[in-house]
Amino acid sequence: MATATLSATQLLPLSLPKPSQKPRHAHFPFQSLNHSPRLFSSNGFVSNCSPIQALLNSTPITTEAGSEPEPFTLRQICQSHVPDHVLCKMEELGFVVPTPVQRQALPTLFSGRDCILHAQTGSGKTLTYLLLVFSIVNARRSAVQALIVVPTRELGMQVTKVARMLATKPKEGELEQKSCTVMALLDGGMLMRHKSWLKAEPPTIVVATIGSLCQMLEKHMIKLEAMRVLVIDEVDFMFSSKQVSSLRKLLTSYSSINTRQTVFASASIPQHKIFLDKCIQQKWTKNDTIHVHVNPVEPMPSCLHHRFVICLKNRRHETLLSLLQSDAPQSAIVFVGEQSEKSKKAGNASSATLLINFLKASYEGYSDILLLEEDMNFNSRAASLSEVRQAGSYLLVSTDIAARGLDLPETTHIYNYDLPRTAIDYLHRAGRTGRKPFSDKKCSVTSIIISKERFVLEKYENELMFNCEELIV
Numbered sequence: 119m120a121t122a123t124l125s126a127t128q129l130l131p132l133s134l135p136k137p138s139q140k141p142r143h144a145h146f147p148f149q150s151l152n153h154s155p156r157l158f159s160s161n162g163f164v165s166n167c168s169p170i171q172a173l174l175n176s177t178p179i180t181t182e183a184g185s186e187p188e189p190f191t192l193r194q195i196c197q198s199h200v201p202d203h204v205l206c207k208m209e210e211l212g213f214v215v216p217t218p219v220q221r222q223a224l225p226t227l228f229s230g231r232d233c234i235l236h237a238q239t240g241s242g243k244t245l246t247y248l249l250l251v252f253s254i255v256n257a258r259r260s261a262v263q264a265l266i267v268v269p270t271r272e273l274g275m276q277v278t279k280v281a282r283m284l285a286t287k288p289k290e291g292e293l294e295q296k297s298c299t300v301m302a303l304l305d306g307g308m309l310m311r312h313k314s315w316l317k318a319e320p321p322t323i324v325v326a327t328i329g330s331l332c333q334m335l336e337k338h339m340i341k342l343e344a345m346r347v348l349v350i351d352e353v354d355f356m357f358s359s360k361q362v363s364s365l366r367k368l369l370t371s372y373s374s375i376n377t378r379q380t381v382f383a384s385a386s387i388p389q390h391k392i393f394l395d396k397c398i399q400q401k402w403t404k405n406d407t408i409h410v411h412v413n414p415v416e417p418m419p420s421c422l423h424h425r426f427v428i429c430l431k432n433r434r435h436e437t438l439l440s441l442l443q444s445d446a447p448q449s450a451i452v453f454v455g456e457q458s459e460k461s462k463k464a465g466n467a468s469s470a471t472l473l474i475n476f477l478k479a480s481y482e483g484y485s486d487i488l489l490l491e492e493d494m495n496f497n498s499r500a501a502s503l504s505e506v507r508q509a510g511s512y513l514l515v516s517t518d519i520a521a522r523g524l525d526l527p528e529t530t531h532i533y534n535y536d537l538p539r540t541a542i543d544y545l546h547r548a549g550r551t552g553r554k555p556f557s558d559k560k561c562s563v564t565s566i567i568i569s570k571e572r573f574v575l576e577k578y579e580n581e582l583m584f585n586c587e588e589l590i591v
């Protein structure tokens with residue numbers, strides 16, 4: 119059985135095309151680049167790209183004599199694999215310089231091998247697997263060729279949005295490629311509409327939650343015979359969820375490892391060596407699956423400042439209030455534990471609701487404080503998230519539903535109003551901050567605990583290799 123784990127150093131140097139007599143380039147701005155129509159691409163041909171490419175071609179880099187060349191651009195890594203219009207769109211969106219996971223994983227992914235993509239929260243795994251998807255699918259073929267499975271509707275909407283932006287058809291006359299269609303087949307969606315769509319013309323890429331997907335598979339509404347790439351995002355969460363049997367069925371009965379490339383992604387893959395062996399044994403992935411583990415010694419972004427406050431159990435509201443008053447964060451998420459079934463049955467308000475009511479009455483830092491929890495209906499959940507995304511400044515009170523995969527990159531402060539249940543939950547909550555392209559900002563994660571919870575937090579510190587500073591409020 120050939121298993122492999124690649125760390126950053128093992129994967130380098132990359133066998134990529136040389137930047138052929140071009141000047142090497144310095145640091146590039148990610149955002150606010152206006153678009154101009156025709157510029158020289160890195161292969162020397164005229165292409166319809168954003169000015170980022172011009173910047174790449176014109177800005178000489180200043181490196182110390184004898185030092186290693188600067189990293190390749192995403193375009194250089196993807197050039198012979200991903201269609202040019204997708205690359206142009208990618209650059210227009212500000213994705214020019216690869217993140218470490220993109221630099222390390224893309225060549226492996228383009229080689230066709232199955233892969234376990236294991237890298238920090240907010241490190242750009244979504245774009246990594248989407249670029250693979252676009253390198254494989256053929257927009258002219260009317261069949262589902264790529265399937266991306268995600269744990270929540272919210273994450274599904276986010277991934278769909280990025281995939282649709284990358285797939286956007288170039289303006290009439292510029293290029294003739296037919297663009298890929300992306301269907302979001304997510305819990306809470308309108309399956310009737312999807313049925314008509316699937317009958318009329320199957321989409322190229324489907325982003326699905328496992329529940330909705332299996333409904334469609336069981337009714338033979340969706341066919342996976344032409345599927346060439348399968349991505350399972352937040353894979354550790356998916357395998358520990360109630361829907362694990364559907365997931366196993368998808369991996370082994372509804373499709374076969376021989377006809378697809380399989381990618382499992384997450385920031386946390388506990389016991390990853392055992393997991394890799396199991397993937398191969400169970401035929402979820404092929405024998406030569408690669409584990410791309412980026413920065414294993416630093417499972418969380420290094421810019422995070424971890425703090426804790428000890429308070430009495432009945433003083434949590436007031437403690438959070440004084441933290442908010444002293445931090446005055448522009449954008450923050452407060453994580454609360456889920457309401458127990460017993461408390462729900464007794465008709466009690468959830469602790470998230472009680473907390474929001476308290477903050478609304480006593481804190482004037484935000485015009486609106488938003489709520490996101492599992493028990494809200496899908497429309498209210500979507501409304502909360504869209505308000506958060508549109509607001510320049512927000513305070514979101516949420517259960518762990520917002521902890522997995524959600525990209526709200528402006529978030530600078532995380533508050534654990536309730537301590538997460540596991541170190542992995544801590545990692546994912548903390549990972550809602552310190553995300554690219556805002557990862558240079560000073561971001562903090564503050565846990566409000568009672569004194570007997572200190573040892574639990576210490577356990578998380580050891581497991582995740584971070585230090586927590588005590589704050590006296």
Ligand SMILES: Nc1ncnc2c1ncn2[C@@H]1O[C@H](COP(=O)(O)OP(=O)(O)OP(=O)(O)O)[C@@H](O)[C@H]1O
Nearest residue numbers: 213215216217239240241242243244385523525554
């Ligand atoms: N090459 C890049 N340059 C600049 N920004 C990037 C690049 N790649 C991704 N990003 C941005 O980084 C942020 C995080 O990316 P993404 O959501 O894919 O993280 P992730 O690794 O999936 O995190 P998580 O494990 O929390 O789901 C997004 O806002 C994305 O737009």
